[in-house]
Amino acid sequence: MMDFLETVEELEALYGTPVEMALRKVTDHLTSAYRTWIEASRFCVLTTVGPEGTDGSPRGDDGSVVTVLDPRTLALPDWRGNERIDSLRNIVRDPRVSLMFMVPGSKNVMRVNGQARLTTDADLRARFDKGGKQPRVVIVIRIHEVYPQCARAIVRSNLWSCGDDSAGLPTIGQMMTDLTSGAFDGAAYDRDWPARAKSTMW
Numbered sequence: 104m105m106d107f108l109e110t111v112e113e114l115e116a117l118y119g120t121p122v123e124m125a126l127r128k129v130t131d132h133l134t135s136a137y138r139t140w141i142e143a144s145r146f147c148v149l150t151t152v153g154p155e156g157t158d159g160s161p162r163g164d165d166g167s168v169v170t171v172l173d174p175r176t177l178a179l180p181d182w183r184g185n186e187r188i189d190s191l192r193n194i195v196r197d198p199r200v201s202l203m204f205m206v207p208g209s210k211n212v213m214r215v216n217g218q219a220r221l222t223t224d225a226d227l228r229a230r231f232d233k234g235g236k237q238p239r240v241v242i243v244i245r246i247h248e249v250y251p252q253c254a255r256a257i258v259r260s261n262l263w264s265c266g267d268d269s270a271g272l273p274t275i276g277q278m279m280t281d282l283t284s285g286a287f288d289g290a291a292y293d294r295d296w297p298a299r300a301k302s303t304m305w
Contacts, residue, residue, distance in 0.1 A: 129250040132174040137249055140213050141177075142167045144204035149179065149242075151200050151219075153193035160190045168204070170230060175246045177202075177215070180231040180238035183303050191240065194219045200244060203252075208263050210254035217247040233305040 108114050133141065146163045162168055162179060169177040179202075181191065194200065198218040205212055221240045228237045257263070273281070275296070276289030 129248050131247060131249070133171060133246065133249060137213065137251075138171055138174070140206070140211075140251070141169065141204055141215075141249075142171060144168055144206050144213065147179075147202045147204045149190055149200060149202055151190045151193035151197070153189075153196050158189045158193055169202075169244075172243070177244040177246065178227060178230075179242040179244065180228075181221075181240050181242060182238055182305055191221060191242075194221055194242065200242075202244070210257045210263075212252040212257070213249070214252055215244065215246055215249045217244050219244045236305040 108117075130137070145166065145168050146161070147168050149160045149162050151158050151160070164180070164182070169179045172178050198220060200217060200219040202215040203212055204215070219242050222243055223240055227241050227243075228239075231238055231241070274289070274293045276287075276291070276293035278289070279287040279292065280289035
C-alpha cells in the first residue's frame, strides 16, 4: 500500500530552505533581462484551469511567441489549431494561467504566472497579421509572477544535445488508427498532413 503526503507540514519537513536568490528572482513585472529572454522565445506551454481540470497547450510562432505590451502585460495570438478551444474555454471561466518559455540551446526556462483575458480587438489582432491572416482572438496576460527556472531539468534530460529521439515513435495517424481499432484511416491522415498544415498554419 502506497503512502501519500497529506499536509504541507509533511512536505516541508522533507525539503530544505530555499536559497535567497530562489526567492528574490521572482518579480511582478518584466525586468530588462527577463524581457530580452522572453522575446527570444518562439515556443511556450500555456497552462489553464477550468471546472473539468487543467490543460497544457503548446504554443509556437515563427518569431517571438508573445508580444510584450508593457512590463506587466503579454499578448499571445491564438493561431489555428484543432478547434477544441480547451485553453480559451478555461480562460473565459477561470483567468488563472501559467506559461513556460523555452529557447533551443538555453538550459534555462522562464516562467510566468498571471491572469488572462481574451480579446478580439482589431488593432491588437492586426499586430499579428501574417499575409492577411490574423488570429481570431488574442490572449492578454497580466503578469503576477515572472522568474527564471534553474537549468537542472534540461541538464538532466540533455534536452538540446541528445539528438533526434523521434525514430520509431507512432505518428498521429497511427495513434488514431490504434485508438479506433482501425476505423480511422491514419495512413491517409499522415500522407495529407504536410499539405494541410502548410495551408492552415496561420
